[in-house]
Amino acid sequence: MSANQAEQKGLFWTPKGGNNADTIWASCHVFSSVAENKETGQLEKTSIIVDMGQNEMPHEFLNGAFQKVVPALDDCLSVPGEKKPENEAQAIFLTHSHSDHIAGIFEYLHMGVKLPEIYASEYTIKSLQKELLDKGIKRDQWPEMKTVEAGDKITINDMTVEPFTASHSIPGCFSFKISNGDTSIFHSGDTKADETSFLGKGVDMSSYDKIGGVELMTFDATATHMKGHATYEAEIFESYRQLFEENPDRQVIAVLPAAHMERLASVISAAAAAGKDVLINGGASMDSNILALHLAGYDLQKKCPNVRVVSANGDKAATIDPDKSVTITTGIYGGGNSPFVQKLKGENNDFVMRDNAVVITPSIGQGPEQINGLLEEYAPAGVTVITAADREIYGSGHAQADDFVKIAEHVHPVTVAPIHCSAKMAESFNVLAKQNGYETLEKRPHNGCTISVTKDGCRIVSVREPAWFGLNHEKQNDGSIRTSFSKEPDHGYSKEYDKPSSVHESFLKADQKDKNTALQERQEKAQKEIKAFHQKKALNKNIALLKQGKMYDR
Ligand SMILES: [Zn+2]
Ligand SMILES: [Zn+2]
Incomplete structure (x- = not known):
């Protein structure tokens, strides 16, 4: 678990999915803390994953070459066939049970990956377990799952995670305060400022007052370009x-x-x-x-x-x-x-x-x-x-401009950054943030960027090529499902390229008829079979x- 000694100490955020160029799918974020081990004097890195979404529109990705597309997490999970990660994630935290936040879990299990313990609300865990059963994933493959509640404090090495009730469109939604020492991030998840609910409890704004300010708030920017508040x-x-x-x-x-x-x-x-x-x-x-x-x-x-x-x-x-x-x-x-x-x-x-x-x-x-x-x-x-x-x-289930202003007034961030948003949505979020006096990052924090969070400010410290795993599931004669997968570069899915990457370029040049017949026909057939199988x-x-x-x- 020794971290690269060149890496600074501190708290880091790396969006892996959801901060895409044109879409909001496949939410996934890694938060890391690099701290000195008091006994060895070595720097050690602790990482947690927040949400493991899936791309709901895989046909947009390489002309539908894959039935499922998930953010590549082989830098913090042991994926068969890939290099062993230097720093394995210690835990997974889930904001809520929508498939753009949890369906990547099923794909990683299909890939034969052993996942660390999952922390989520009771409703999220019940929904997850129901889907695991529906998808026929055997119990011995299931990760450990732990129900947590708003107000709990979960300690993972030198990181602390505190769930807060969030208002969205289903029960059991969380925002998380993620800290190491006295530096903190408030990660909103999908949220809005509705204090009314006919199902459970609405969001309690006064609970955010206890946070006492954070250095960074990563905030749901899906609908903040809309004026007013999301209808209560x-x-x-x-x-x-x-x-x-x-x-x-x-x-x-x-x-x-x-x-x-x-x-x-x-x-x-x-x-x-x-x-x-x-x-x-x-x-x-x-x-x-x-x-x-x-x-x-x-x-x-x-x-x-x-x-x-x-x-x-x-x-x-x-x-x-x-x-x-x-x-x-x-x-x-x-x-x-x-x-x-x-x-x-x-x-x-x-x-x-x-x-x-x-x-x-x-x-x-x-x-x-x-x-x-x-x-x-x-x-x-x-x-x-x-x-x-x-x-x-x-x-809308997502914060509009006034919801952002209201939540930010209670959370007290210094810097705010958009999540769950396209490049356009991120742009208008930053305008709104500046109008309200908050610091913003110098560039759009798209998938693959790592942001350092400190008391002196937040900045992008590295930009890596993001990657995705594309998966195909094929039904066998005995009724079982065989999964194949491959790691794919970004293909411009996360950031707008000045010029296409070589893989993207060669794909663009490939004969269109070839792609349509060989790839799509096969995929469509498999997709139909699997859909019918699950639906039934x-x-x-x-x-x-x-x-x-x-x-x-x-
Ligand atoms: Zn949602
Ligand atoms: Zn979502």
């Missing part, structure tokens, strides 16, 4: 409550994002406030999120005892009167597999849709516009469509749980 759950609850009360005798269909469990809780609470029962037809993804909620002890039915919350696939579904209730479904991005899109196209018989239904969909941005198009094309003429243009029903498995499992009454079917 309390405001969204009120909009839905009013809409439900305005339509006592018409079927109301609320189309929601599948992973936004805070929103689901707000909408169910609004239905309860308006005295309407709830029928849920959310599809495999929402079912899976609801199951993770349930496993972590969150029970929406218990929170709303005066109304019935029933799954459309359960035997109680027939007892719900569509004209008096709220039907919750998914498909705001227009995805062909989502139950609402299938309903519009006449391919879903799990719930009825009245000719005069009121459809509420938080349409904003490019994706949800697709559902508006589908509604125009397929919905009966008597259907009323309510979008975010009509009512306050859209709220997850679905069967959810149906079994529904039948046992272990979800909201009561």
Whole structure:
């Protein structure tokens, strides 16, 4: 564990993923402390990994040559076939359970990597374990997992990590204060400043006051280019409550994002406030999120005892009167597999849709516009469509400008740096930061940069070529999955190159037809098989749980 003696003592931050050129996927950060061992006098390095995300759009990377793309962590994890790292990471900390923050874990396990202990909230660990089971990863490959709570202090050699509750869109979200000695970083994770929640607790701003200032705050810059604050759950609850009360005798269909469990809780609470029962037809993804909620002890039915919350696939579904209730479904991005899109196209018989239904969909941005198009094309003429243009029903899970200002006022950073952002988002974040009197880094901290954090300021001390592991999983005749992977240079994914790297250039020159036929056809076929395999498995499992009454079917 002896560190390079030339390396300075101190606290360091290295973004590995999420700080990309054009996208925000694959969040992953390494924090290191280099300190003197009092007995040997040698400098020693301790590293922790915060989040291990995956690229959700692997088709953007080398024309979809890989089914999965994860940040290369072979400098702090022992990866088969790669050089043994000089400094192995001592622990993994997870901010929350969204796949752009945790799905890299599954890929590293598929690669045969032994991972260090994972620290996260109960909800995050339950979601992780559920996915490990769904993905068929054997228990003897699972890393140790430890549930931690806001207010805990975890010591890893000379580093201390303190979780703080963060507000995002699912329960169990953390920001972390990471310190060595008297130097500290506040790493926000995905966050906003919403103190209201219908699921658990909102964020408690006063808990940030106890931090007493930090040298660096790495902050979620996904939406800080937007003015105002991310709409609070309390405001969204009120909009839905009013809409439900305005339509006592018409079927109301609320189309929601599948992973936004805070929103689901707000909408169910609004239905309860308006005295309407709830029928849920959310599809495999929402079912899976609801199951993770349930496993972590969150029970929406218990929170709303005066109304019935029933799954459309359960035997109680027939007892719900569509004209008096709220039907919750998914498909705001227009995805062909989502139950609402299938309903519009006449391919879903799990719930009825009245000719005069009121459809509420938080349409904003490019994706949800697709559902508006589908509604125009397929919905009966008597259907009323309510979008975010009509009512306050859209709220981002990420901090807008005012959220940043509010959180920074409580955390008291000297320097702030953007994370979870493209180059453009980082640019506008820095403008906002400067306007509010905070120091910023001299250059964009893209994946591969290492930033030294000191009492005298924060600066980029090295810029290494970032790298990625591309993986392919192929289903074998016996049903098992064979994983192959290769280490890939950045290909301009993290930083904008003046001129393309040699690998990138040769790839660009390769015959397009070759790439399309040889690579893509093979990949598409494998992808389809694996997707079908996982979907079927997850679905069967959810149906079994529904039948046992272990979800909201009561
Ligand atoms: Zn997230
Ligand atoms: Zn995220």
